[in-house]
Amino acid sequence: MSDQNANIPDHKPRPWVDLLVSIIIPSVILMKLSGDDYLGNTWALLIGLAFPMGWGLFELVRYHKKNFIAVLGVISVGLTGGIGLMEIDARWLAIKEAAVPLVIGLAVLISTRTRYPLVRTLLYNPTVLDVDKIQESLRERGCEGEFDNRLTRASYFFAGTFLFSAIMNYILARWIVTSPSGTQAFNEELGRMTLVSYPMIAIPSMVMMIAIFFYLWKTIRRLTGHTLEEVMAPHLHEKAEQKK
Template identity: 35%
Template sequence: MSTQEMKQENSWMNLIFNIILPVLILNKLTKYLGPLNALLLALAFPLCYGIYDLIKRKKVNAFSALGLINVSVTGGLALLGIHGFWFAVKEAAFPTLVGLFVFGSAFSKKPFIESIFLNPGVMKVDLLEEKLKLHDKQGEFHQHLRKATMWLSLSFVFSAICNFLLARHIFTNINADLTSEAKSILLNEQIAKMTTWSMTIIMVPSILFLLGIFWYLMRGVKEYSGLTTDDLMKE
């Protein structure tokens, strides 16, 4: 395995350590550990993964940074006793930030779509580059990657809008006369409900959106390099 493949960012590990585990900790362990301890534990995962990735790849992991922001804001709002509308804003803000990051990467040397789909551990990226060079299509293909990345950023805008509408329905104001413990329990229930419904209502359309973007990307691969998906996939 080449050094490039060894240092390739793992999208699944990113998702698990920077988003899934912190959210599960805040949702499920707050009532056992207390709000502050649960927040600190949840922050530990994106922080440690970000440090590990920095040492391994000599590059700041943007998703770890966003994960830290997301967990900090979620836990911070809970600690401050803020709920209702501001949780809806938070739920919309995170995919918006990711979307802005993805959109910005479209104007860099390596659009974000390339990191997701053109993974040297899965696809024969060297063969693709060879064919693009042979047909003198590197510039056209980079423009295609840029457009695909912009479409990907729109999928996060879609998620942000859906998140906000769903969160406005779920995160209702909590009675100020309740005890702190009762408020925490109700807020955790709302967070858990939001996580559950977002998986169903938001994740499925987002996956369909991604499949459409992948089809668009591979159509460009075939147009500019002559290679099919089967030609590119490693056995």
């Protein structure tokens, strides 16, 4: 298992590439190339959605990011294509747009009743923080119970960000995508919705997630007495030292 993991390349966040491939390129294709003089409705939809679909599959296979949210993202793009190609009522697009973050939010809530809450996987994990060191300090100070309560509260906040996304996705889809699916107007509206969703939904959601991480960090700081540098994951600490 360790040999297999050693062959998996490190996944380095590339927000500008993600933005270009998942938002900008598909939006331009859908909005500008859906006319009969260019790609046409069907090919514009297929090629436009191929970029985020292909990028998502590439990351799943290349970096073994086989997690629930990554898989759900790929399925979501596939469903969008299905709605357009099969000319299903555009109202189902709004339902789909709301359903995906709603499912994730429900999964976050349900996971709080299990041994493996999703907030631990996504925010409180060894790739970001030295979890073993934090847990040892919490045991020494007798604060494990209080920390678990705070972690559960962070899970509720985290689920709330997905509820916000679900509501905004539905409103945005119903507001922008009003034409029948399978038409040039539908493609153009889908591209416009994809483009608008980033500043209206993705950025506010990102800000809320940063606030949740800050809340979690402040809890760790108060209960353990460690600074952020002291509880960073060892590999991040080494990189910080190398830059000095």
